[in-house]
Amino acid sequence: MKKDIILAGVGGQGILSIATVIGEAVLHEGLYLKQAEVHGMSQRGGDVQSNLRISSEPVHSDLIPHGSADLIISLEPMEALRYVGYLKPDGWIVSSSLPFVNIPDYPPIEKILATIESHPNHVLLDVEALAKQAGAPAQASNMVLLGAAVPMLGIKLQKIEDGVRVIFSRKGDDIVSKNLAALLAGYNASISNCNS
């Protein structure tokens, strides 16, 4: 088993929480993992990404080579497109469809979405709406997105749910259950999206 995953978004959106949950799930599976993060200046509202590599064999490089990623998980649609050069030709793009506009020349959102949709292996979701429908706050959008990526991760949903329980346990049962609901909502939306 080997999965190379690019997590993308805008500084402050919470991509690292996604990585932390996957990391927690993987730690107890006896798998190898490397996860390169971005800290520092670029976190201030700029584009951020994290390289997450999971494998049953030891992982060498902390960075994912071009053409090697199985999956891009992005909390922002334009940011998903920034890393397509890292994706395998048949890799998946799992992205939020909501633009985060903090630059003056943000390209037309229809064109961005159309470009993502031109690649057959994609899941585009309004993660905020799904979080709200699941009774979770907008901050749990990242868990919706993670749930949507679970079918491509090669890790069982139940293991990811265990990860959510551990990572959010400090914040109380209510937060844990809301994040679990968000995760499940993303998972179900992704399954029905892929089947349609």
Place this chain on the structure above:
Amino acid sequence: MKHLLLGDEAIAQGALDAGLSGVYAYPGTPSTEITEYIQHQQSRRQPDEPVVFCRWATNEKTAMEAALGMSYMGRRALVCMKHVGMNVCADAFMNSAITGVNGGLIVVAADDPSMHSSQNEQDSRFYGRFAMIPIFEPSSQQEAYDMMAVAFNMSERLHTPVLMRVTTRMAHSRAVVLTTDTPQQQNPMSLPENVKHFILLPAYAKRNYAELVDAQPVFLSESNCSPYNSYTLGANPKKAIVACGIAWNYLHENLTPDMGFSLLKVSQYPLPEQLIHQMVNDGAEEVLVMEEGQPVVEELMRGLVPSSIAVRGRLTGELPRMGELSPDSVRLALGLEPTKTLTLDTQEVLAPRPPALCMGCGHRDMYAALNEVAREYPSPRIFGDIGCYTLGALSPFHALHATVEMGASVTMAKGAADAGQFPSIAVIGDSTFTHSGITGLLDCVNSKANIVVLISDNLTTGMTGGQDSAGTGRLEQICIGVGVEPEHVRVVVPLPKNMEEIKSVLREEIEYCGVSVVIARRECIQTLKRHLKAAKK
């Protein structure tokens, strides 16, 4: 125990498990998390667990000196900084190699090739060589953890400070690390055997320096025998590859058994000459050097192998001259084809998203006022400094005309004023001001320079994530203490509603012929959010 740790955290845990007594550091990407990890561990310390000193230092020089003091007393000390911090502590660092150490002393320099969050990509291995001390450069998070105990032991055994060099991808990448169940106890306090070693009068320093020179063959034999350095003979020994630190990983990402190269892994310096000679004796005709940062090893290699052997790497173009290595650049250097990737036409749908000041940040209001006032003059010059507010150089403010290094805003503004510039304005953050701005301000006072120093005080070290700032609550007193006239130390609150007041204060102080300090004070909105959240709980 298995933990998922950043390279920085592995270093911190390794130091704690090796009986660390104190960590001394000033925040700087990518080194900050080492000290933060130790602070976090200490905040959850049980009463029977040992105390480790871990308060932030004012700058890297004070950190290095305090660590040397801790070592003098026989206890283990760690100093952490980003690469450019090595410049700030260079005086203390270089001389710590001459004094030698009592308790183990490790200096961690976290280099930032590709300048993700820095103004240059200087290679700290030069500093290690300059000081003539051993250098460790881990290739994995596990090695980073393991090396700490090894390096502390070596430091004490050979009475030398040791440099640990990491780069961004090691510092900020997480991996599973196996830690010990039996951490070492801290050293008890003990005085140096020979106190004269720490008195660098020329007569004593000469003797110490001779000892340091004599120790070089010992450092070399440590490298030759180090478990972190290794040489493997390949099926095709004509081609050899030398991979340093994390370049080893990029190499193995691309290596296949059929390539047959001889491989030399380097994670401890001085360079293991014995292993290099073996590589030459095995018939190497071409040596490709892969190293993160500047071509330090590539240059040295040319002096270590016969001139008939072609040494290749960053200087000969096989690898890029600048920037960090990647699995892709190493792949090309090995002569492999690029991997196929997904191709989507993204030209029209992709725009750069540079970092920017947060919405609601006080620096924004400060720049809005400053820009308006500066526009009233034909040729204003505004000298910036290092921090979040450096982003004021970018859109939408375009407010800065220079940014060089910590503290340079004050002294460059002074030099410009000395040259005849008016108005000459420095913009500096509170933490950068205490780090390196105070001495410059004293120069300004002494020559009555006609400048305005605008301290944008957000009560924290913002850029690195909100660490304590050394002068919080005392900036006015510090400025007055240095000699700025009290009536020219002004405080404003950078909020849109105060725009007119801020502008008139700035106008008055620009028009005052002498040293003025204007403090624009409002808490960083990131730390404010955190504080409000904590208060709710």
